[in-house]
Amino acid sequence: MNDTQHERWVWEYDPDRENVVGGLPGAVVAQVEKIADDLVSLCNMGIDVTELGEGGPRGRPGGVRRMQLSPDGWVQVLPAPRLRMLAVVQVTPPFQHL
Incomplete structure (x- = not known):
């Protein structure tokens, strides 16, 4: 087993925070970050999140x-x-925040 297999999952904004959530209300940003934290926690427990949600x-x-x-x-x-x-x-924020 190499060192990469022991590394924990992390999340980040891509390309950066300002471009992804800049200008959104703090409550929306907090919800986005909770979703990201929860998904990373699942990954760190060994759960494959590549099929969660919609897409592909x-x-x-x-x-x-x-x-x-x-x-x-x-x-x-x-x-x-x-x-x-x-x-x-x-x-894409909830309608009332657009």
Whole structure:
């Protein structure tokens, strides 16, 4: 077993925080970050998150996954198993925050 297999999963905004959640209310950002934290926790428990949420053709894991954010918003994440990283790439806030 090499050192990479012992590394824990992390998450980050891609390309950066300002481009993904800049200008959104703090409550929305907190919800986005909780989703990312929860997904990383699942990964660190050994659960494959590449099939969670919506995205890609049915039955094929991977690619950008869309997760529900509040009743009518979305957060899109890209799990990168080889890097042990989850990238938060886009947020569509709930309608009342647009």
